[in-house]
Amino acid sequence: MKWLPGERNNGFDVLYHNMKHGHLSTKELADFIRERATIEEAYSRSMTKLAKSASNYTQLGTFAPVWDVFKTSTEKLASCHLDLVRRLQELIKEVHKYGDEQIKAYKKTKEEVSGTLEAVQNIQSITQALQKSKENYNAKCLEQERLKKEGATPREIDKATVKSKKATDTYKLYVEKYAAVKSDFEQKMTETAQKFQDIEETHLLHMKEIIESFSNTIKDIHLQIGEVHEEFINNMANTTVESLIQKFAESKGTGKERP
Amino acid sequence: MKWLPGERNNGFDVLYHNMKHGHLSTKELADFIRERATIEEAYSRSMTKLAKSASNYTQLGTFAPVWDVFKTSTEKLASCHLDLVRRLQELIKEVHKYGDEQIKAYKKTKEEVSGTLEAVQNIQSITQALQKSKENYNAKCLEQERLKKEGATPREIDKATVKSKKATDTYKLYVEKYAAVKSDFEQKMTETAQKFQDIEETHLLHMKEIIESFSNTIKDIHLQIGEVHEEFINNMANTTVESLIQKFAESKGTGKERP
Numbered sequence: 001m002k003w004l005p006g007e008r009n010n011g012f013d014v015l016y017h018n019m020k021h022g023h024l025s026t027k028e029l030a031d032f033i034r035e036r037a038t039i040e041e042a043y044s045r046s047m048t049k050l051a052k053s054a055s056n057y058t059q060l061g062t063f064a065p066v067w068d069v070f071k072t073s074t075e076k077l078a079s080c081h082l083d084l085v086r087r088l089q090e091l092i093k094e095v096h097k098y099g100d101e102q103i104k105a106y107k108k109t110k111e112e113v114s115g116t117l118e119a120v121q122n123i124q125s126i127t128q129a130l131q132k133s134k135e136n137y138n139a140k141c142l143e144q145e146r147l148k149k150e151g152a153t154p155r156e157i158d159k160a161t162v163k164s165k166k167a168t169d170t171y172k173l174y175v176e177k178y179a180a181v182k183s184d185f186e187q188k189m190t191e192t193a194q195k196f197q198d199i200e201e202t203h204l205l206h207m208k209e210i211i212e213s214f215s216n217t218i219k220d221i222h223l224q225i226g227e228v229h230e231e232f233i234n235n236m237a238n239t240t241v242e243s244l245i246q247k248f249a250e251s252k253g254t255g256k257e258r259p
Numbered sequence: 260m261k262w263l264p265g266e267r268n269n270g271f272d273v274l275y276h277n278m279k280h281g282h283l284s285t286k287e288l289a290d291f292i293r294e295r296a297t298i299e300e301a302y303s304r305s306m307t308k309l310a311k312s313a314s315n316y317t318q319l320g321t322f323a324p325v326w327d328v329f330k331t332s333t334e335k336l337a338s339c340h341l342d343l344v345r346r347l348q349e350l351i352k353e354v355h356k357y358g359d360e361q362i363k364a365y366k367k368t369k370e371e372v373s374g375t376l377e378a379v380q381n382i383q384s385i386t387q388a389l390q391k392s393k394e395n396y397n398a399k400c401l402e403q404e405r406l407k408k409e410g411a412t413p414r415e416i417d418k419a420t421v422k423s424k425k426a427t428d429t430y431k432l433y434v435e436k437y438a439a440v441k442s443d444f445e446q447k448m449t450e451t452a453q454k455f456q457d458i459e460e461t462h463l464l465h466m467k468e469i470i471e472s473f474s475n476t477i478k479d480i481h482l483q484i485g486e487v488h489e490e491f492i493n494n495m496a497n498t499t500v501e502s503l504i505q506k507f508a509e510s511k512g513t514g515k516e517r518p
Binding site: 014017018021022024025028031032035036039042043046047049050053054057058060061062063064066067070197200201203204205207208211212215218219222225226229232233236239241244245248252 | 474481
C-alpha cells in the first residue's frame, strides 16, 4: 500500500510527527532491553549466591559430594545469565547508535520537506481566501438580483453590477490560483508522503533487525542453559549411591577390614 | 562394598553420627530448593514489571503494535517462572515430610542399636581391664624372679609366688572374658554396620529421587520457556513492516485516497 496525505490536508503533520515517534520507539526499545539486562544481572547474582550456599552446606556424611554437583551447575547457570547481560549491553549500544543516526537523518529530512510545508501552508491560506471570495461573489450576485427585483434606480443597479463583476473576477482569480497551487501541493505532497513512508519502512526494518538480534541472543542463552541442565542430570546420574557409600567409607576408614 | 566397623572400635560412632548428618542434608536440600524458588519468584515479579513497562510505551507511531507482542511474551515468561516457583514449593513440602519420617526412623534405629552400643562399651572396658591385668601379671612374675635371684627368704618367695599365681589367674580370666565379649561385639557390630548401611543407601536413593524431581521440574519449565521464545519469534515474523504501515494508515486516515 501507499501512504497519501489525508483528507483535511493534515496528512503532512501526521506523517511528520510519526517520524519523531520513530525516534521515541528506538529510545523505548533501548529502555526495554536495558530493563531486561538488569533483571538478568540480578538473577545471575542470586545464582552465584546460591552456588555459595551449596558449597557452605555440611561436608560431613555421605551426601556431601552431591553439593559439588549443585555448586558447579548453579555457577554455570549464573555464568549463562551474565553472558546474556553482556550481549544485551552490546545490543543496547547498537540501538543508541541507531537512535543517533535517526536524529541526523530526521534533521536532513526536515530540510528536504520544507518546500512541501510551504506548499501546505500556501494551499491552506488560498483555500481560505477562495472560500471567502466565493461567499463575497454569492453575496454580491444576490444583492444585484434583489435590486433588480425591487426596481431600484439604474444607478444603484449599475453600482451593484460593478461590485458583482469585481467579486466574480476575484473569485475566478482564486479558483485559478487554487488550481495552480493544488497541482504543486499534490505533487510535493505525494513525493513527501513517499519519502516519509520510505523512512518509516527503513525504520521498522531496522527495529525488526534489532528485535531479531535480541531474540537470537535469548535463544542462544536458552540453549546454553539447556546444556547446563543436561550436564547436571548426567552428573547426578553418575553420582551413584554405591559411589557415595564407597567415598564415605574411604574417607572415614570405615569398611573393608574387620575390626 | 560393605561397611565394617573401623580399627579403633570407633566405627559405631562414625556410622551413628552419619545417620544424623543424613537428616542435616535433607534440611539443607530443602533450604537450597527454597532459595532457588525465592530467586525464581523475584525473577517472575521483575518480568511482570517489565511487561507493564512494555504496555506503558508510546501508543503513537507505526511501532506501537509491536509492544503488544513484547508485553504478551514477557507476561508468559513471568508466568513460566511463577509456575516453577509453585512446583518447587510443592517439592519443598515433600522434602520436609521426608525429613520428619527420617527423624522417626532414626529414633527407632537408636533403640534397635542400643544392644550394640552396650557391646561397644563392654569391649572397651574389658580391653582396658585386660591391659591392666596383663601389666600386673608381668610385674608380679618379675618380682618373683627378682626375689629368687637375690636369695630372699623362702617365706618371701612363697608370698611372691602366691601373688604371681593370683595375677596369672586374673589375667587368664580377662583373656577368656575378652574372647567371649569380642565374639558378641563382632556379631552385633557387623549387624549394626549393615543396618546403618541400609539406612544410608535408602536415604541416598530418596535424596536422588528428590533431586530427579527437581531436575524434571526445571527441565519442564525450560521447555515451556523455549516455546514462549518460539512464539515470540513467530509473532514478530507475522508483524510485518507492511502490516504496521497499513495499520497506521488506517488508524490515522492517512492513505488510500488522494486529498
